[in-house]
Amino acid sequence: AFKAAVLIQQWYRxxxxxxxxxxxCTWRIFQSIEYACEQDQIKLHNFFSYLMxxxxxxxxxxxxxxxxxxxxxxxxxxxxxxxxxxxxSIEVPDSxxxxxxxxxxxxxxxxxxxxxxxxxxxxxARYVLNLLHETRKHLKQLPNISHVSTCYSEEVxxxxxxxxxxxxxxxxxxxxxxxxxxxxxxFNGDFVxxxxxxxxxxxxxxxxxxxxxxxxHLNRGNHEDHMVNLRYGFYMRLKDLMLYxxxxxxxxxxxxxxxxxQNVFCWLPLATLIDQKVLIIHGGISDTTDxxxxxxxxxxxxxxxxxxxxxKESSRKAEIQAINGExxxxxxxxANEAAPRLSLQPxxxxxxxxxxxxxxSRWLRQTVQEQIDTCRRLVDISESExxxxxxxxxxxxxxxxDEPCWSRQEEWKQVLDILWSDPMPQEGCRENKVRGGxxxxxxxxxxxxxxxxxxxxxxxxxxxxxxxYEFCHxxxxxTIFSASNYYEIGSNRGAYVKLGPDLxxxxxxxxxxxxxxxxxxxxxxxxxxxxxxxxxxxxxSAFRALREKLFAHTSALISAFKAYDGDNTGKITLSNWxxxxxxxxxxxxPWRMLRPQLVRSTEDGMxxxxxxxxxxxxxxxxxxxxxxxxLEVIYRNRSNLETIFRIIDRDHSGLxxxxxxxxxxxxxxxxxxxxxxxxxxxxxxxxxxxxxDGNIDxxxxxxxxxxxxxxx
Amino acid sequence: LVAEIxxxxxxxxxxxxxxxNKTVDVRExxxxxxSLGCFPNEAEVQELLAQIEVEEPGGFVHLEKFLxxxxxxxxxxxxxxxxxxxxxxxxxxxxxxxxxxxTKEDLVKHLTEE
Numbered sequence: 001a002f003k004a005a006v007l008i009q010q011w012y013r014x015x016x017x018x019x020x021x022x023x024x025c026t027w028r029i030f031q032s033i034e035y036a037c038e039q040d041q042i043k044l045h046n047f048f049s050y051l052m053x054x055x056x057x058x059x060x061x062x063x064x065x066x067x068x069x070x071x072x073x074x075x076x077x078x079x080x081x082x083x084x085x086x087x088x089s090i091e092v093p094d095s096x097x098x099x100x101x102x103x104x105x106x107x108x109x110x111x112x113x114x115x116x117x118x119x120x121x122x123x124x125a126r127y128v129l130n131l132l133h134e135t136r137k138h139l140k141q142l143p144n145i146s147h148v149s150t151c152y153s154e155e156v157x158x159x160x161x162x163x164x165x166x167x168x169x170x171x172x173x174x175x176x177x178x179x180x181x182x183x184x185x186x187f188n189g190d191f192v193x194x195x196x197x198x199x200x201x202x203x204x205x206x207x208x209x210x211x212x213x214x215x216x217h218l219n220r221g222n223h224e225d226h227m228v229n230l231r232y233g234f235y236m237r238l239k240d241l242m243l244y245x246x247x248x249x250x251x252x253x254x255x256x257x258x259x260x261x262q263n264v265f266c267w268l269p270l271a272t273l274i275d276q277k278v279l280i281i282h283g284g285i286s287d288t289t290d291x292x293x294x295x296x297x298x299x300x301x302x303x304x305x306x307x308x309x310x311x312k313e314s315s316r317k318a319e320i321q322a323i324n325g326e327x328x329x330x331x332x333x334x335a336n337e338a339a340p341r342l343s344l345q346p347x348x349x350x351x352x353x354x355x356x357x358x359x360x361s362r363w364l365r366q367t368v369q370e371q372i373d374t375c376r377r378l379v380d381i382s383e384s385e386x387x388x389x390x391x392x393x394x395x396x397x398x399x400x401x402d403e404p405c406w407s408r409q410e411e412w413k414q415v416l417d418i419l420w421s422d423p424m425p426q427e428g429c430r431e432n433k434v435r436g437g438x439x440x441x442x443x444x445x446x447x448x449x450x451x452x453x454x455x456x457x458x459x460x461x462x463x464x465x466x467x468x469y470e471f472c473h474x475x476x477x478x479t480i481f482s483a484s485n486y487y488e489i490g491s492n493r494g495a496y497v498k499l500g501p502d503l504x505x506x507x508x509x510x511x512x513x514x515x516x517x518x519x520x521x522x523x524x525x526x527x528x529x530x531x532x533x534x535x536x537x538x539x540x541s542a543f544r545a546l547r548e549k550l551f552a553h554t555s556a557l558i559s560a561f562k563a564y565d566g567d568n569t570g571k572i573t574l575s576n577w578x579x580x581x582x583x584x585x586x587x588x589x590p591w592r593m594l595r596p597q598l599v600r601s602t603e604d605g606m607x608x609x610x611x612x613x614x615x616x617x618x619x620x621x622x623x624x625x626x627x628x629x630x631l632e633v634i635y636r637n638r639s640n641l642e643t644i645f646r647i648i649d650r651d652h653s654g655l656x657x658x659x660x661x662x663x664x665x666x667x668x669x670x671x672x673x674x675x676x677x678x679x680x681x682x683x684x685x686x687x688x689x690x691x692x693d694g695n696i697d698x699x700x701x702x703x704x705x706x707x708x709x710x711x712x
Numbered sequence: 713l714v715a716e717i718x719x720x721x722x723x724x725x726x727x728x729x730x731x732x733n734k735t736v737d738v739r740e741x742x743x744x745x746x747s748l749g750c751f752p753n754e755a756e757v758q759e760l761l762a763q764i765e766v767e768e769p770g771g772f773v774h775l776e777k778f779l780x781x782x783x784x785x786x787x788x789x790x791x792x793x794x795x796x797x798x799x800x801x802x803x804x805x806x807x808x809x810x811x812x813x814x815t816k817e818d819l820v821k822h823l824t825e826e
Contacts, residue, residue: 002822002823003802004801004802004803004805004806004822005802005806005819005822005823006753006754006823007753007794007798007799007802008799008802008803008806008814008819009753009754009819009823010751010752010753010794011751011794011799013742013746013754014746014750014751014793016743017742017743017744017745017746017747018746018747020743020747021724021727021743021744021747024727024728025727028727424730425730425737426735426772575716575719578719590723590724590726590727591723592719592720592723593720593723593724593727593747
């Protein structure tokens with residue numbers, strides 16, 4: 001009987017191991033696609049910037065266009081065009097049904113906002129700007145490290161990353177109560193990017209910050225950072241806002257709003273200290289973290305900590321050439337703008353880490369210059385910036401009153417470490433190559449740090465944890481993550497932690513989706529099936545995303561496969577398949593492990609790659625994904641449909657012809673790396689062209705988006 | 713063939729390699745071995761671990777040490793899967809009441825009794 005039991009145990013362990021492997025692979029897929037995805041988002045962002053740049057006041061084409069735009073009868077004052085993000089000049093039309101804010105803010109304003117956002121309303125641009133203005137004023141007077149005491153407000157609730165997931169914030173408020181004089185909150189950074197409601201989250205957090213300044217504390221996260229926002233989608237969420245401002249008050253305002261957000265972000269405090277015993281920072285620490293220095297530096301100098309990255313001089317030159325070559329079409333207007341020269345002083349080469357599967361630094365090497373270009377074009381860089389953007393040259397800061405002078409580089413490292421570091425199980429402290437910033441710090445580093453400043457433990461966020469929270473370093477470091485279902489429905493829970501005067505942490509977990517919650521319930525009752533179901537749903541979604549990615553690289557894959565198929569048999573070995581796919585997609589995924597899910601049929605261990613790719617294509621087409629994505633993107637800017645129509649309608653005929661659509665589409669797809677044949681475009685045009693006269697008129701255009709709106 | 717096996721092992725290893733530094737926690741080794749298609753029992757896993765030197769403190773296994781040992785395991789086709797009928801017999805042997813299932817407690821009891 002013992003033998004039997006051992007056999008069963010053997011088999012069971014293997015089963016669990018397989019599930020675990022699958023779970024991790026799924027996680028890994030999401031992570032790598034996620035990091036690769038921002039590239040797409042940036043491209044999209046650039047595409048719209050390009051569109052917007054085509055219509056700068058400097059080009060005569062645009063004057064035409066603007067006057068045509070205002071033919072509909074809207075009047076605008078000449079003087080307003082001169083104004084500069086001056087929210088007072090922005091009039092709120094009577095037709096606006098959203099919440100109205102007045103300052104100083106009151107609790108009623110907060111409730112009005114919460115209700116409005118729950119009903120998917122938007123806050124008018126004027127109020128957003130006003131709020132940013134007031135928030136910045138408030139943040140400027142805060143110290144770098146906020147101090148909280150539990151004797152005033154009994155309990156402090158600490159929340160981690162939210163990443164634009166408004167539903168999670170609602171859940172937290174629902175379960176824990178709104179901020180109030182008796183309810184203190186600390187939000188530990190990463191409010192924006194990735195999730196769809198980044199702007200709403202900021203509005204709510206800033207509102208509560210201003211209403212209850214003593215009780216609400218915000219820490220800066222690594223995503224409250226201009227360069228990161230460029231990559232991870234926050235600026236995409238601002239599109240509506242920007243376009244609104246742009247088309248109503250000319251481009252100048254659209255650009256300025258970005259600057260305002262940057263400005264607010266860099267004034268966010270860097271850390272919070274509870275009862276002088278618990279330190280809350282977004283990322284982590286390093287072996288050089290110095291709280292005294294952190295308290296004294298001028299934190300607003302760092303609008304982004306990320307761009308100061310070391311790169312090889314020669315490869316940088318090559319990249320710049322390549323990138324400039326690519327972007328030739330987009331720089332007409334840009335060339336006209338005066339912008340100070342940015343110099344990235346090259347440092348000694350940092351060898352690209354071959355272990356860097358997430359390819360974060362690789363992305364950086366490729367596109368940092370591109371981002372800076374975009375950033376230059378979108379944001380008027382004021383006098384102070386060029387100095388900041390150079391990776392210095394040890395500039396010492398002479399403080400007043402004989403304060404210690406630190407080099408800019410030292411200060412920068414302090415901030416970088418706080419925002420980007422991750423804990424690791426091994427002792428020591430080393431560079432965090434995966435993220436490309438900050439360190440990995442070990443339990444010994446934590447121990448020394450806590451001892452040095454007489455602290456009890458650290459609370460940080462920055463990493464997604466399946467249960468929403470996780471202890472490490474002997475319970476001296478707590479990770480708290482508040483964005484549930486971060487990768488996919490069912491992928492993880494969110495959590496927040498409450499601390500009373502005893503500083504013993506109490507956790508509350510949640511998951512912002514009914515179905516996922518149900519799955520968890522059954523799981524707790526011990527039904528293994530539910531666990532399996534949960535894994536497979538998330539897994540399904542991960543593989544779907546992966547197949548889309550493969551499809552998007554069809555032509556590159558074919559070339560790669562052909563390289564291994566010298567005899568032109570149409571087949572390659574599975575081993576070569578794995579190598580080829582990795583060389584094209586560069587996601588650093590375990591392709592051999594994933595193969596069974598991606599490749600259905602093989603003959604004698606060989607794959608017929610053409611038919612495999614055809615299968616992928618068929619799957620994509622049947623989902624109508626490509627078509628809807630472009631329409632979706634344009635739809636998101638639906639408030640300016642007429643403008644967009646006019647942009648595509650280059651010859652101003654009032655009709656969009658196949659050629660015009662094709663041109664715009666080609667531009668779009670080169671930015672988005674989406675494949676669509678001429679047939680595909682034809683189909684798209686045909687489906688929009690209802691009266692089948694070969695052209696799309698404005699009504700048909702509008703109709704197409706009405707339909708898109710109805711798509712799930 | 714050996715190269716292909718090594719690639720497979722490295723991939724599986726990497727999935728569990730949290731800091732991308734070619735080490736994994738020793739407790740994950742069992743999982744890795746099993747996800748490569750092997751069915752060792754606990755004693756056999758421990759045996760393998762003894763062959764692979766584990767770094768102290770903290771108990772980490774380095775890919776360099778793991779790779780040759782695991783490659784041999786795969787080449788020798790050790791720890792083959794248990795055929796279905798054998799597993800079925802095993803279940804039946806423990807299911808005294810013939811109710812079609814065994815409870816966790818039963819299993820634990822049988823494993824811990826000597």
